Amino acid sequence: MNYTSIKDIDSLSKWVKSAIKIKSKPLKNKKLGKNKTLGMLFFNPSLRTRLSTQKAALNLGMNVMVMNFTNEGWTLEFEDGAIMNQGASEHIKEAAEVVSQYCDIIAIRAFAGLVDKEKDNAETVMAGFLKYATVPIVNMEGATGHPLQSLADAITMEEFKTEHRPKVVLSWAPHPKALPQAVATSFVEMMQLQDADFVITHPKGYELNPEITKDSKIEYDQNKAFENADFIYTKNWSSYSDYGKITNSDPNWTVTADKMKLTNNAKFMHCLPVRRNVIVTDEVIDSENSIVIEQANNRTYAAQLVLQKILMTLAPKEANKTKKSKKNK
Numbered sequence: 001m002n003y004t005s006i007k008d009i010d011s012l013s014k015w016v017k018s019a020i021k022i023k024s025k026p027l028k029n030k031k032l033g034k035n036k037t038l039g040m041l042f043f044n045p046s047l048r049t050r051l052s053t054q055k056a057a058l059n060l061g062m063n064v065m066v067m068n069f070t071n072e073g074w075t076l077e078f079e080d081g082a083i084m085n086q087g088a089s090e091h092i093k094e095a096a097e098v099v100s101q102y103c104d105i106i107a108i109r110a111f112a113g114l115v116d117k118e119k120d121n122a123e124t125v126m127a128g129f130l131k132y133a134t135v136p137i138v139n140m141e142g143a144t145g146h147p148l149q150s151l152a153d154a155i156t157m158e159e160f161k162t163e164h165r166p167k168v169v170l171s172w173a174p175h176p177k178a179l180p181q182a183v184a185t186s187f188v189e190m191m192q193l194q195d196a197d198f199v200i201t202h203p204k205g206y207e208l209n210p211e212i213t214k215d216s217k218i219e220y221d222q223n224k225a226f227e228n229a230d231f232i233y234t235k236n237w238s239s240y241s242d243y244g245k246i247t248n249s250d251p252n253w254t255v256t257a258d259k260m261k262l263t264n265n266a267k268f269m270h271c272l273p274v275r276r277n278v279i280v281t282d283e284v285i286d287s288e289n290s291i292v293i294e295q296a297n298n299r300t301y302a303a304q305l306v307l308q309k310i311l312m313t314l315a316p317k318e319a320n321k322t323k324k325s326k327k328n329k
């Protein structure tokens with residue numbers, strides 16, 4: 001079993017219930033991961049993903065190894081048949097198989113480059129590990145999705161919702177740097193599995209991948225979108241059509257207390273890290289309606305559920321291995 005996309009979840013409501021159960025007794029399965037190793041490979045920086053996934057693994061009794069490819073690993077080549085006489089020192093074929101010798105599960109963070117849409121949509125790094133690793137793969141944010149984040153978001157909304165069918169708004173907000181669409185895309189995919197009144201709001205030109213948003217409502221008037229909302233989920237992303245470009249930085253899209261007044265006393269969510277007074281004002285993020293810290297805390301239980309599910313698929317193999325070796329004696 002791999003966890004590389006929200007589509008790997010068979011029943012979101014069951015997964016959310018299981019994660020909430022894990023949260024109530026996080027050390028219950030402390031023996032499940034004994035003698036198993038999680039390898040965490042980072043091609044980009046992280047705070048929450050690194051620490052929450054590591055904590056999740058430790059809660060399950062796993063060993064954890066972390067490697068930052070940005071400054072520690074060899075530069076990898078991903079193209080089959082490449083003549084490697086340029087910058088890359090090692091091919092993904094060897095690298096993925098070698099890491100599989102040391103680890104029982106490999107988790108990978110590899111963001112979009114935001115230069116070549118086709119290359120990003122192909123998820124070159126994740127796809128390379130999926131092809132050549134011999135152990136399960138977990139996506140810690142790839143070029144097109146961040147499914148551990150959106151699972152944590154679903155857990156958080158379940159904990160804080162007061163309406164059976166809440167109105168949930170995904171709102172674009174300005175940012176000085178071009179950011180990937182991964183978090184927003186996975187959030188849309190996750191919301192499409194929920195019973196909710198879901199609305200995406202952003203300036204024209206910031207449409208996400210239309211293949212993904214085709215069944216979701218888009219409202220270009222942010223104030224209109226905010227009316228009666230129960231959750232405001234804010235995130236910046238760069239243009240998908242004018243790929244990787246910042247085509248609008250209108251500060252009127254910043255989430256302010258006045259905008260939150262249009263809502264049904266909505267909870268404010270953001271995956272973090274967040275640029276204060278650019279994406280959201282201090283007044284909103286510091287208000288009692290802000291649940292960003294609870295959301296970040298749920299990253300641990302989302303990761304723990306995913307690792308637990310994968311470990312359970314590994315366990316029978318180990319049991320069989322033991323049975324076989326006993327038989328051979």
Ligand code: CP
Pocket residue numbers: 045046047048049050141149271272273
């Ligand atoms: N939300 C999130 O993935 O945070 P980090 O980039 O700090 O891991």
